[in-house]
Amino acid sequence: MPSDAPLQNPRAFLTTLFEAAVAEAQPGLRIPSCLPQPPRGRVLVVGAGKAAAQMARALEACWTGPSLRGLVVVPHGHEVAAGAIEVLHASHPVPDDSSVKAALRMKALVSGLTADDLVIALFSGGGSALSVEPASGISLRDKQLLNQALLNSGASISEMNCVRRQVSAIKGGQLAAACHPARVCTLLISDVPGDHPEDIASGPTVADPSDAAMALDIVRRYRLQLPEPVLAHLQSGVATTIKADDPRLEGHEVHMIATPQQSLQAAAEVARRHGIPAHVLSDRFEGEARDMGGMLAALASQIAQRGEPFARPCVLLSGGESTVTLSGSRPYEGRGGRNVECALALALALRGQPGVYALMADTDGVDGQEPVAGAFVAPDTLRRAHALGVLPQRSLDAHDGHGFFGALGDAFVTGPTHTNVNDFRAVLVL
Incomplete structure (x- = not known):
C-alpha cells in the first residue's frame, strides 16, 4: 500500500x-527447502564464512535425520551458538594461525568416511581467509602476503579466488576429495557476481575450472609482488585442485540457497x-x-x-x-x-x-x-x-x-x- x-x-x-x-538471505528461511536425503551412516558438517554459524544453527533446527556433528569457522564477532556443531573463529580478510588450524581440523574430520556417510558443507563469503591450508612449500606468512597483495590490487573477487585456489591444499574441490567416498551436499550463500560456486569461499567442495596458468596471468596483469615460494608454486604448474570430471565428485549436490x-x-x-x-x-x-x-x-x-x-x-x-x-x-x-x-x-x-x-x-x-x-x-x-x-x-x-x-x-x-x-x-x- x-x-x-x-x-x-x-x-x-x-x-x-x-x-x-x-x-531474504537469512539461512533459517533458505535452508529447509534444500536439505539432502539422510544417509544410512554418519552426518558430518563442515563450513566457513560470515554466515556459516547461522547456517549451522538453521540446519540443526530443521534436520530430522541422524545426529549431526562437525565444525564451522566464522570471523571474530560473527559467532552464534549452533548446538552440536562447533563454531570456531579466525581472522578475516587476512588469514591467521586459527585459519590454518580450522582447515586442518576440517580435513581430519572428513577423513576415513564411507559411501554410507554424508558431509553437509556450509559456505558463504569470507570463507577463503577463514579456512586456509597452504600448498606444499608455502607458509602461512606467504599466504598472508599474497592475500594482502590481492586485496590492495584492485583485482575482482573472481580473480583473487582463482589465485587463492592454485596455492591451497583445501580450496578448489580438495576438501570434497578428502571426503571421498562419502556423499557431499554443499549449501552456498553467494557473495560473488555471477553466483559461481567456485568463487564462494574459493570452492572447497566444488570443481575448479581454473589452473595455474590463469592465476599467473592475473599476477602479471596486476603486477603483484608475491613471495618467492608462491610464485615458484604457480610457475611449476603442479595441479592440485579438482576438475569437474574427477570421479571423487560424482553424486555430489550443490545448492545456491541465497543470492x-x-x-x-x-x-x-x-x-x-x-x-x-x-x-x-x-x-x-x-x-x-x-x-x-x-x-x-x-x-x-x-x-x-x-x-x-x-x-x-x-x-x-x-x-x-x-x-x-x-x-x-x-x-x-x-x-x-x-x-x-x-x-x-x-x-x-x-x-x-x-x-x-x-x-x-x-x-x-x-x-x-x-x-x-x-x-x-x-x-x-x-x-x-x-x-x-x-x-x-x-x-x-x-x-x-x-x-x-x-x-x-x-x-x-x-x-x-x-x-x-x-x-x-x-x-x-x-
Missing part, C-alpha cells in the same frame, strides 16, 4: 529496503509496496568503487533533471562487488571500505543534487575492516561536510570513507547480520 514514508524520512525508507534484502538477486528483488518489492517504483539495475556490478559512484550519480541526475530513463520518484537498486585499488607503501590508507568509497564518490559527483538520497552498505554488516556496514548520502552531505571542515575530495583520495561519514553522523551500523550477499546499493530519486 502506498505511503508517504519515503518522502518524510528517506533514510528510514532506505534502511527498510536494506533490512528486507538481508532478511544477491533474490535479495534485491525482495527490497524492490518492499519499495513498490510503499508506492515507489523500483529498478534492479544489476546484481553483478564490478569495478572501481569510485567509478561506480560516479556512474550511479550520473544516472540519478539524469532522472532527477530530465525524467530519463526512469520517471521519478523511483529507487535504483544494485549489487555486486566493487573494488578499491590502494596506492602507496602502507597496506591501508585511511579507514575505508568499498561501499563508503562508492558513497563518497556518489556524493561528490551529485554536487548536492536535490531529491537524491542513497544507502550503500555491505549485507554482512562490515564494510572493509570496520564494524560499520556503509553510509547514507543526502543532498546536504557536501554542505555539512564543509561546515565541519571535512574535505570530501581529500577523504576520497585517502580512502577514508569511514572517517568522512563518521564525522557527519551518516555511518550505517548494523552489527553482524549473519548472512552475506555482498554489496547493497539503493539510490532514491524523489
Whole structure:
C-alpha cells in the first residue's frame, strides 16, 4: 500500500529496503527447502564464512535425520551458538594461525568416511581467509602476503579466488576429495557476481575450472609482488585442485540457497509496496568503487533533471562487488571500505543534487575492516561536510570513507547480520 514514508524520512525508507534484502538471505528461511536425503551412516558438517554459524544453527533446527556433528569457522564477532556443531573463529580478510588450524581440523574430520556417510558443507563469503591450508612449500606468512597483495590490487573477487585456489591444499574441490567416498551436499550463500560456486569461499567442495596458468596471468596483469615460494608454486604448474570430471565428485549436490538477486528483488518489492517504483539495475556490478559512484550519480541526475530513463520518484537498486585499488607503501590508507568509497564518490559527483538520497552498505554488516556496514548520502552531505571542515575530495583520495561519514553522523551500523550477499546499493530519486 502506498505511503508517504519515503518522502518524510528517506533514510528510514532506505534502511527498510536494506533490512528486507538481508532478511531474504537469512539461512533459517533458505535452508529447509534444500536439505539432502539422510544417509544410512554418519552426518558430518563442515563450513566457513560470515554466515556459516547461522547456517549451522538453521540446519540443526530443521534436520530430522541422524545426529549431526562437525565444525564451522566464522570471523571474530560473527559467532552464534549452533548446538552440536562447533563454531570456531579466525581472522578475516587476512588469514591467521586459527585459519590454518580450522582447515586442518576440517580435513581430519572428513577423513576415513564411507559411501554410507554424508558431509553437509556450509559456505558463504569470507570463507577463503577463514579456512586456509597452504600448498606444499608455502607458509602461512606467504599466504598472508599474497592475500594482502590481492586485496590492495584492485583485482575482482573472481580473480583473487582463482589465485587463492592454485596455492591451497583445501580450496578448489580438495576438501570434497578428502571426503571421498562419502556423499557431499554443499549449501552456498553467494557473495560473488555471477553466483559461481567456485568463487564462494574459493570452492572447497566444488570443481575448479581454473589452473595455474590463469592465476599467473592475473599476477602479471596486476603486477603483484608475491613471495618467492608462491610464485615458484604457480610457475611449476603442479595441479592440485579438482576438475569437474574427477570421479571423487560424482553424486555430489550443490545448492545456491541465497543470492544477491533474490535479495534485491525482495527490497524492490518492499519499495513498490510503499508506492515507489523500483529498478534492479544489476546484481553483478564490478569495478572501481569510485567509478561506480560516479556512474550511479550520473544516472540519478539524469532522472532527477530530465525524467530519463526512469520517471521519478523511483529507487535504483544494485549489487555486486566493487573494488578499491590502494596506492602507496602502507597496506591501508585511511579507514575505508568499498561501499563508503562508492558513497563518497556518489556524493561528490551529485554536487548536492536535490531529491537524491542513497544507502550503500555491505549485507554482512562490515564494510572493509570496520564494524560499520556503509553510509547514507543526502543532498546536504557536501554542505555539512564543509561546515565541519571535512574535505570530501581529500577523504576520497585517502580512502577514508569511514572517517568522512563518521564525522557527519551518516555511518550505517548494523552489527553482524549473519548472512552475506555482498554489496547493497539503493539510490532514491524523489
